[in-house]
Amino acid sequence: MTVTFESLPVELIAEILGELDLESLIKASYLSRRLLTITSDSSLNPWRRPILRNLRSATYEDCLRHLSVRQTVPRQNWIEILSLARPSFILFDATLPNLKTADWEECFNRRFLPGWKKWKKDGVSWREAFIKLLHRVWHRSQTSCTADESWTKYVVLNRNGSANELEVSSRTFNPVAIFNDMKLQSNLAHLETRIRLVVTLADVRILAFGTLNRPRSTLMVNPNAHIFLHPPGIEADENDTNPRMQKTDHPVTDHGVYPMSELTYQVTSHSYTRLTHPLPADSHFDYPWFTSGGSDKRWLGSGAEEEEGLCWVGGLMVVTQIVGPKSYERSGDWPPLQDLDLVLGPGRQQYASFTWNDLNAIAPWMEERITKRINGPGLGI
Incomplete structure (x- = not known):
């Protein structure tokens, strides 16, 4: 008995069709009534992989423009x-x-x-x-238009466990200048500003501004800054194709360079799920787990330590940056996708508000770790 392509199981046919480029799949869907039925089946959906390959590429196939007029596409x-x-x-x-x-x-x-x-x-x-x-x-x-949003909000994670939601006029919003003022008020002006890319979405990316040092006292250490960037129980490994997570059934108590009293601060185990609302870009597909490929630079050190054995001190400022076609062009000799490369150069000057709701979506594990949420400046007393 001769085995033909169309005599194969429908699941296998759909799997094979999913390896075609979009233009070829469109042509194949009209070759026979059986292929038309398979490609139109929303449960088999051989279109998903070719579409995702297009969305992850720099140039879209022309046929993607008018894909909605084809009844074979679910x-x-x-x-x-x-x-x-x-x-x-x-x-x-x-x-x-x-x-x-x-x-x-x-x-x-x-x-x-x-x-x-x-x-x-x-x-x-x-x-x-x-x-x-x-x-x-x-x-x-x-x-550089800011007419639609007069005030830009941002969140600061303080070293005492509290957090502030602040706002600045959008016309003068400059996160580098704002954070320099924060360092000056905290007697940290002598430390270099470190900027980390937290996660990239379709239209924006979340940036964190902080300072690293070897403090003489743990009073200057900001444990929430470390936990925001490194969710407890998650590790980074470029050699793994999938993110590596240390699953525990008991509280995580090994804080490394971030020692905390069990009476004042306790890190509990947390069940993580991949972020879907909002949906991360391909460079951070597995967020909050580590995504290999070189764009996820939340882990620049190992374990509880940052690079060179430093730890986060002072406040950590979290902002939303709008990205465009030029946002990923190299703008200097500094390392890509970290520190000044994220804020200096073309396509890096527009920002949008980052609010409590955004923090809850991006880092839900912080909800039980922030001791007080304060709207506006001050200590919230």
């Missing part, structure tokens, strides 16, 4: 496209499909930070809110 694939594709492609090139309200809401929650829901007004559809906000982000990535 609508669920557009949730991936609208969540990850470049803003300019969605706004100016793609023919958008007719999706359900729930699908547009899912796209909104996958693409944008939770704090950005404030732009969704009552009576406005999720589709309209998504398109308007995406256009606002694209516009801000191309210009």
